Amino acid sequence: MFNPKWLSKTEIEELINNKVSDEEIARCRNHALVPVFDDVVEGTIDPGTGGTVYFKFRGQEEPVLDCTSQAWSLNLGHAPSDVNYAVALQAQRSNHVRYGYLTPVRVKLTNKLADIAPGRMQGGRIALNNLGGGGAIEAAIKTAFVNSRSGDQILTFWRGYHGSNLALTGATQQLGLAIRYRPFGIDRWMKTLFPYCFRCPFGYKNGFNGKKDPECHMECLALVKQHVENFHISGIAGAIIEPNQGAGGQIPAPVEFLVGLKQICKENKIKLIYDECQTGFGRSGKMWITEYYSELAGEDVSPDIIAATKGAAGGFPLGITIARPKLKMLSEAEEHSTYSSNPALMAASLVTIEILQKHRIPENAAKQGAKITAFLHELQQKYPQIGDIRGPGLFIGVEFVKDDGKRTPNNELVDKIIKNGLDNRILFGKSMPILKKSGEMMRNVLKIKPPLILSDEETEEICVRFEKSLKQALSDN
Numbered sequence: 109m110f111n112p113k114w115l116s117k118t119e120i121e122e123l124i125n126n127k128v129s130d131e132e133i134a135r136c137r138n139h140a141l142v143p144v145f146d147d148v149v150e151g152t153i154d155p156g157t158g159g160t161v162y163f164k165f166r167g168q169e170e171p172v173l174d175c176t177s178q179a180w181s182l183n184l185g186h187a188p189s190d191v192n193y194a195v196a197l198q199a200q201r202s203n204h205v206r207y208g209y210l211t212p213v214r215v216k217l218t219n220k221l222a223d224i225a226p227g228r229m230q231g232g233r234i235a236l237n238n239l240g241g242g243g244a245i246e247a248a249i250k251t252a253f254v255n256s257r258s259g260d261q262i263l264t265f266w267r268g269y270h271g272s273n274l275a276l277t278g279a280t281q282q283l284g285l286a287i288r289y290r291p292f293g294i295d296r297w298m299k300t301l302f303p304y305c306f307r308c309p310f311g312y313k314n315g316f317n318g319k320k321d322p323e324c325h326m327e328c329l330a331l332v333k334q335h336v337e338n339f340h341i342s343g344i345a346g347a348i349i350e351p352n353q354g355a356g357g358q359i360p361a362p363v364e365f366l367v368g369l370k371q372i373c374k375e376n377k378i379k380l381i382y383d384e385c386q387t388g389f390g391r392s393g394k395m396w397i398t399e400y401y402s403e404l405a406g407e408d409v410s411p412d413i414i415a416a417t418k419g420a421a422g423g424f425p426l427g428i429t430i431a432r433p434k435l436k437m438l439s440e441a442e443e444h445s446t447y448s449s450n451p452a453l454m455a456a457s458l459v460t461i462e463i464l465q466k467h468r469i470p471e472n473a474a475k476q477g478a479k480i481t482a483f484l485h486e487l488q489q490k491y492p493q494i495g496d497i498r499g500p501g502l503f504i505g506v507e508f509v510k511d512d513g514k515r516t517p518n519n520e521l522v523d524k525i526i527k528n529g530l531d532n533r534i535l536f537g538k539s540m541p542i543l544k545k546s547g548e549m550m551r552n553v554l555k556i557k558p559p560l561i562l563s564d565e566e567t568e569e570i571c572v573r574f575e576k577s578l579k580q581a582l583s584d585n
């Protein structure tokens with residue numbers, strides 16, 4: 109496919125081969141400005157054959173079944189060959205153009221995204237970037253400012269995660285002592301309550317699996333309304349919410365909350381932004397979680413703007429912002445970045461979306477996710493430490509509690525399951541730390557978010573290895 113010019117193929121292969129010494133790794137660790145994990149990822153076990161849920165660590169024989177999709181991004185698995193083929197092909201023609209230029213792949217991708225946008229967002233306006241979720245959310249917020257006459261604050265929700273750049277750190281749940289500086293512009297964010305039905309602050313006890321307690325009167329929504337209408341400093345231009353929080357603990361908003369929030373935003377001329385960075389591109393069992401909620405609600409709950417990334421391009425970095433068709437565009441001065449028209453990333457995304465649609469991958473996520481969730485419910489009968497099981501699709505969170513009848517968060521058990529999981533060659537994730545001023549930490553939700561291409565056998569394997577890791581963790585206690 110390629111004929112190298114300046115170096116020989118052998119020279120290039122030697123530069124990027126997997127042979128790296130312990131000394132080189134130790135030196136690299138000394139040079140790291142950011143923390144790096146202990147294990148070194150060597151790659152897929154299945155090169156060139158269409159993407160796999162397994163990968164290998166350096167020096168370890170047996171591959172690991174990946175239930176993290178590497179920060180929930182590899183929806184088509186590790187090293188999906190169709191995507192890699194497209195990237196290589198496109199890179200041969202053109203691997204970078206300046207941000208204002210259209211390329212054939214950008215034309216096709218923009219039109220495709222406008223076509224697949226959910227509900228009233230269909231036919232909308234698209235911005236693309238190579239920065240991922242943070243970039244997509246910033247473009248969404250700029251769009252809200254440009255289209256709003258009602259202020260310059262943005263409503264965000266407790267336990268939300270929207271990225272770690274200097275501005276968005278203020279929108280993200282405060283990580284307290286973990287961050288040693290003050291984010292920029294914190295007066296521009298206004299925090300309000302996110303509905304966490306399993307731990308309802310209004311005392312309802314029967315909100316499970318992302319559904320509200322049947323007795324609840326949506327007091328949380330009334331509180332949000334109060335906040336919006338009475339307690340802002342300089343007016344609210346936009347509201348950003350993950351309809352189903354990922355990092356914060358796999359916490360789905362009950363559908364009634366989203367319906368009500370959309371109404372509050374409409375009444376107060378606030379542009380509603382859904383952060384679908386994790387949930388977009390099939391993870392929920394639908395292309396967008398917006399569609400899942402619209403189906404539950406029996407009405408279109410789509411927002412004004414969506415930000416997406418992660419599964420968008422088969423592992424390559426692409427951030428996507430979709431705005432409702434009637435919204436005003438951003439100017440060049442307001443939104444541009446050097447690599448934001450990168451054709452290789454767009455080729456990756458076009459192929460990813462084609463595979464998701466043609467091979468009904470979101471449906472597979474719904475099917476395999478339902479099997480895992482049903483299995484977890486069976487286990488819950490045996491293990492009172494399983495407090496709550498939340499989906500949908502392959503966006504699964506298992507909230508672990510102590511067996512004390514008080515739902516005390518069980519961080520320790522989650523840590524043990526993850527550790528045993530690695531011994532059993534399966535990798536699980538966990539929720540981000542929620543730190544209280546007292547120093548108390550909550551990090552008790554285990555995440556099962558594998559690639560969406562799971563086969564029946566692989567799903568079975570996840571269930572077997574999960575139960576084994578849990579049993580071992582409990583017998584350690």
Ligand SMILES: Cc1ncc(COP(=O)(O)O)c(C=O)c1O
Nearest residue numbers: 240241242269270271383385386
């Ligand atoms: C819901 C959500 N929003 C935004 C982001 C930020 O994306 P990025 O890390 O690509 O900037 C993330 C990343 O984990 C996320 O999960």
